[in-house]
Amino acid sequence: MIEAQTSGLIGSILLLDAAGQRIENGITNSLPDTYVKQLVGVQIGPKAGSCGMAMYRRSPVIIPDVYQDPLWEDYRDFARSFGLVSCWSLPILSSQGNVLGSIAAHSRAPRTPTPADWSLLEIAAPLAGIAIEQARADAALQAAEAKYRGIFENAVEGIFQSTPDGQYLMVNPMLARLYGYESPADLMANLTNIEQQLYVDPQRRAEFVRLMQAKGEVQGFESEVYRKDGSVIWISESARALYDAAGNLIRFEGTVENITRRKQAELELLNRDNLLQGVAQAANCLLTHEDLSIAISQAIAILGKAARVDRVFIAENHPHPITGELAFSLRYEWVQEAVAPCTSDWQNQPYRLHELNRWHNQFLQGKSIQGITRNFPQPERTALTQAGVLSSLMVPIFIEDEFWGYIGLDDCHAERQWSASEESSLWAIAASLGGAIKRQRTEEKMRYQAFHDALTGLPNRMMFNRHLYLMLSRARQGQEPFAVVFLDLDRFKTINDTLGHAVGDRLLEQTTQRLTCCLREEDTIARWGGDEFTLLLPNLKSPQDASRIAERISETLRPPFCVDNHELHITCSMGIALFPDHGTDAQTLLKNADAALYLAKGHGRDNHQFYTPAITSQSTERLVLDSSLHYALERQEFTLHYQPQVNVLTGEIIQMEALLRWTHPKLGLIAPQTFIGLAEENGLIVPIGFWVLRTACLQNKQWHEAGFSPLRVAVNLSARQLQQPNLVGAIASILQETELPPTSLELEITETAAMQNVESTTTLLHELQEMGVRIAMDDFGTGYSSLGYLKQFPLHTLKIDQSFVKDVTVNPDDAAIVAAIVALGQGLNLNVVAEGVETVDQLAKLRSLQCEEMQGYLFSRPLEAAAATQFLQKNQPRSNLQQFFQSPN
Secondary structure, three states, rough: HHHHHHHEEEEEEEEEEEOOOOOEEEEOOOOOOOHHHHHHHOOOOOHHHHHHHHHHOOOOOEEEEOOOOHHHOOOOHHHHHOOOEEEEEEEEOOOOOEEEEEEEEEEEOOOOOOOOHHHHHHHHHHHHHHHHHHHHHHHHHHHHHHHEEEHHHHOOOEEEOOOOOEEEEOOOOHHHHHHHOHHHHHHHHOOOOOHHHOOOHHHHHHHHHHHHHHHHHEEEEEEEOOOOOOOEEEEEEEEEEEEEEOEEEEEEEEEEOOOOOHHHHHHHHHHHHHHHHHHHHHHHHHHHHOOHHHHHHHHHHHHHHHHHEEEEEEEEEOOOOOOOOOEEEEEEEOOOOOOOOOHHHOEEEEEOOOOOOOHHHHHHHOOOOOEEEHHHHHHHHHHOOOOOOEEEEEEEEEOOOOOEEEEEEEEEOOOOOOOOHHHHHHHHHHHHHHHHHHHHHHHHHHHHHHHEEEOOOOOOOHHHHHHHHHHHHHHHHOOEEEEEEEEEEHHHHHHHHOOOHHHHHHHHHHHHHHHHHOOOOEEEEEEEEEEEEEEEEOOOOOHHHHHHHHHHHHHHHHHEEEEOEEEEEOOOEEEEEEEOOOOOHHHOOOOOOHHHHHHHHHOOOOOOOOOHHHHHHHHHHHHHHHHHHHHHHHOOOOOEEEEOOOOOOOOOEEEEEEEEEEOOOEEEEEEEEHHHHHHHHHHHHHHHHHHHHHHHHHHHHHHHHHHOOOOEEEHHHHOOHHHHOHHHHHHHHHHHHHOHHHHHHHHHEHHHHHHHHHHOOOHHHHHHHOOOEEEEEEEOOOOOOOOOHHHOOOOOOOEOOOHHOOOOOOOHHHHHHHHHHHHHHOOOOOOOOOOOOOOOOHHHHHHOOOOOOOOOOOOOOOOEEHHHHHHHHHHHOOHHHHHHHHOOO
């Protein structure tokens, strides 16, 4: 325009950058391209030539001669290179007043603009501004359109425009791919009704339209939609409503995001949370419910619903009832309503059946079994298919290190892939089950221990009382008689104290086995404590039934017991109380049976006695005596009486037997048979026995000093004393203390006491023999009378029991027994003494049977020490007794 309407002028336009600081571009028709290129990047300012100064000052700059003007000082060479001499420039301003660039007129000779020249520049500058703004707006629009098109075409989200009635106006490629169509055109051609074709629930489209009409936009509107192939996905829509100038709704536009994975993750998370909550509830049920069977049933129901499975089952390992091989059985099962249970089909199943050994090996290693049924090995697949299982997950149940069984989840409707959370949840339940079963075992063991004896396994006192109360309840209704029996093992404490508790415990175990074997199935036996047992004998037609059972028990215990190479003999005493004759309540029956037991002991043990009312008063007396006996030794209420043993051939008093007597301060003289047994039971016989031994030895020492040497003194040893581990040392100490020669002491033991522990007795007697102490077998013929043991024991004397002497003159059997004992003693070079000789006829008969030594009332009753000393003095010389010793006719 400038060049066309003027002569000799060259026009140019320079453009500023967006920051308004540097030249960005330019245009000129008559100058080379290098003109603009060299100016690009130049910063405008006071010394940047006419154009730079005009843009900087926002005002016109006229330079007639650039070589003379200081503004061109830095650019004179530049002007010279293009042959330019003058330059007039105006800033180009935008419609908002911003500097867009400059417009200039150049000449190749010094020149000042005419009014016409300047008017032309002033017209051209605004026009250039308009042109530049338009060009820039067009460029920006093109860029924006290109950018939008790029975004639209390449967006990772679906973009759409649609009509309110459900037709797409425009969609991008991503929306087409999201919905499964080949292209946007394919989608718009085939998906013509959004409400009916797209949404799984058409009501969701109606809700979408309602929200758009009400709010003008939606954010994150989630729905399930169909893809072209019919599959279902989840989408999230964000859209806005568009209106025309009149405010009418004309279309929707927005974006669509595929959120299927997120929804699946959310569903999985929800399912996992539900599963974890179910596991927690199931575990809590197992922990808190008292009945484990009910707790397990409830727990697997909770688990089945939380895990959304068709079946939950628990199998327990056990030996096969026929073959004994390892098998399993379903103990618990929960199924959905539409699923058939299979508990009855999975009972006593050996692992080898269906070749399930793989399961066993995996479980044993603490590993799970899981998968889709069709992927299992053929035999396993067959077993699962028969149960209607399409997919299964199983984990073992351990109780500490014991593989107890396994728990499983079945899906019968889908080939399910089991998640890690489902497997870990099942492991958690398996651990809870193992803990619950262990806890139940512990509780059962504790209950068993609470009601059973730990050593024998028999019911204990508490359990016996329960049985007794139940039996009383039944018996009262029908007045059915039954018996309560107290059973005590005779002299068991002696064995226990001598051989130790280990031997005693094993003896109790063997005794229990014998007792339980000889009872009826309906009978009850319990360990009452120590060596006492109690029995309940129901269904008795008469007291004789109870008596026959008691006799059978006694016979069962008579054969010797072999415990740790010890041959032990025990018997039992029993007391019997009958319902309703001897009591109608538990306390009375127990008390009366116990009283009858003491009566049996008083009758020599190894027998049974029924309760009688008279026993009650006897029991009271016995209780008084027991209490008094504890203080008798301390209060010096005991004395010794002495009875002579005489050689009837020489008339010599060869020995004095020391016999214990108790003078009670209120009850007077108490017979030995009344308190000796009581002292045996309460253990006082041991200190009393040592007192007797010391007193007798002191007395004999006094007799020796009085001139009655070599007189011996005989002292009875009780069974309890015989079993004392320090007996030999105690006897030696007493002999040393009293200075009595060991040969002047004879110790009497009974066969029954000696036979309780033959090995121990043999050792003890040999040690006493080596000391010089004599040993006599008292009451010979009333016990075991074993010739083998008689030979084994180092004896000096046999004492014939008075029960054979009593009728020896009239009973041929007694005479034969005495003769046999005498012959036996002579054959073994033993002295034989007949006890209980009371008449001259008995003396004569015994002499005829070659018995030389006797003892009894015929010669003297037991005498106190002073009287015994007088007896010794009176019957010396021996001729004073000759009246009894005449040879028989």
